[in-house]
Amino acid sequence: NICDAKNASADSTCQVFSNLDHYPPEGDCKWQSTHESETVLDYMEILKEDFNMKLQHWNNAYSECQRDRSLADECYAQCSDEGTAYKDRAAQCDQYQSNLESAGCGETTDACKEYDSCYETNKASWNATNHTTSEEEVSFKAEYVAILRVECLLTGFTKSIDKTSDLSTEIETCRNTDFKNSAEVDAL
DSSP, X not given: OHHHXXXXXXXXXXXXXXXXXXOOOTTTXXXXXXXXXXXXXXXXXXXXXXXXXXXXXXXXXXXXXXXXXXXXHHHHHHHHHHHHHHHHHHHHHHHHHHHHHHHHHOTTXXXXXXXXXHHHHHHHHHHHHHHHHHHHHHHHHHXXXXXXXXXXXXHHHHHHHTTSSOHHHHHHHHHHOOOTTSHHHHTO
């Protein structure tokens, strides 16, 4: 999740700040002259420079912590807003769907009851017709196979009369041809 990553980053930068956000250790401001030529003014300038650097480091860490925390908070707020908007829109769509279904075919709608009755009546008629048609289809295919076989034999007789083929060969060819599984019969 993007927001969780931003939150982890904020935790990390804020931990850096937390490590800096405390008073300096005791004795940090004591006179520790290492050179005999240093004066009090030199020492104060050194302390001033040292504390300015510490202050700048503290301010940078504080700003980074605040920035990252703000980015994470904004991310979570945006996700929350988008989630709420999504839920509101989904509820609105559900209501529209419910209204449509109620208006189109609710339990009390006469049109739907008429449709159901009409459908059941016509479905029974279709089933009966389909059964009869299936039986007739088998019969018609058997007749067509017989017609194809007769046609084959007539073609064989014609070829033998024209002396372009031997009658026995043509009759044997017609006997061995599987007209039941031919493309012509399957196309019916």
